[in-house]
Amino acid sequence: MPHIPLESHLPGITGLLEYRKDTGAPIRDLTQILMRGPSTLTEAERELLATVVSHGNECRFCTTAHAATVDMLLGESETSEKVRTDISTAPVSDKMKALLTISALTGQSGKLVTSGHIDAAKAAGATDIEIHDAVLIAALFSLYNRYVDGMATAMPDDDGYFTALADRLVNHGYSRLPQGYDHLKK
């Protein structure tokens, strides 16, 4: 049961973004810009970074949501599974392995990211902005993970919930719940 009264039909982060809409709005905006704005990283790559951080922080709601989003974007579930098990075995580029490592470390502590990790990413072709975004995505999902678990938010009781949520994040991004998605509120 959540530590404060939240709408029972809005599990995980969704009830929190509605509980304080004024703080929810800039959190949504930041996420939309970073995860769906112009970038040389694909949306699936950015969602993989969010997944590896949420997995490292053991946030079940966030990990399930973003792994489902990766799977929908890629049309397979092997990549998100292997990234969670062992980044080195995942079917992604060397650049992505280096960025996933930087995000995973940042999720634990920014101090764990050394110049060696940065050099490895650059040698694999990562640009400054890609390295920046890997760190900021890790920082942002460390916020989400703490917010979701620090308030003891609920997991959904409907197995289809994460498929519907992934569909929303793939097709509508992180802005406010659009018209026609009222079933996610039920």
Added chain:
Amino acid sequence: MPHIPLESHLPGITGLLEYRKDTGAPIRDLTQILMRGPSTLTEAERELLATVVSHGNECRFCTTAHAATVDMLLGESETSEKVRTDISTAPVSDKMKALLTISALTGQSGKLVTSGHIDAAKAAGATDIEIHDAVLIAALFSLYNRYVDGMATAMPDDDGYFTALADRLVNHGYSRLPQGYDHLKK
């Protein structure tokens, strides 16, 4: 030296908010609403929560900046010092001790916040929104701490820097650098 090229006259978070202004804007907005918007917690109390989280995450830039802000708001440095050493000995209310504990735990992992911590805060008079805000402040500063240290940002080389920064945060909040504060950019 930072992991990516940042303006050398903008240490810590300040160079990052300028490096990607589009992501910087909603981060500033969220911080302004949460730390300076309407609340039953004073600005000094909210800055103390930011300080205890940044201290727990060992982020030197953030801890120094927010402790200096607390000190300027309170006109003394004992409170911010004792909060960093041992929350139980700090000259703050029992409610604030309970909220500081919740923030400090959330900074490590949201899963560490138990219903016992919430009950203790409520027994000391904390409201649902105050508990929510203690968790979200901890989550937000966990973002800042990881962003600042994950990019290996620089500490200022001028001893007076944090006094000027605290003055800005006390008198102008977290919005964009206002006119007349160009000395912070030099």
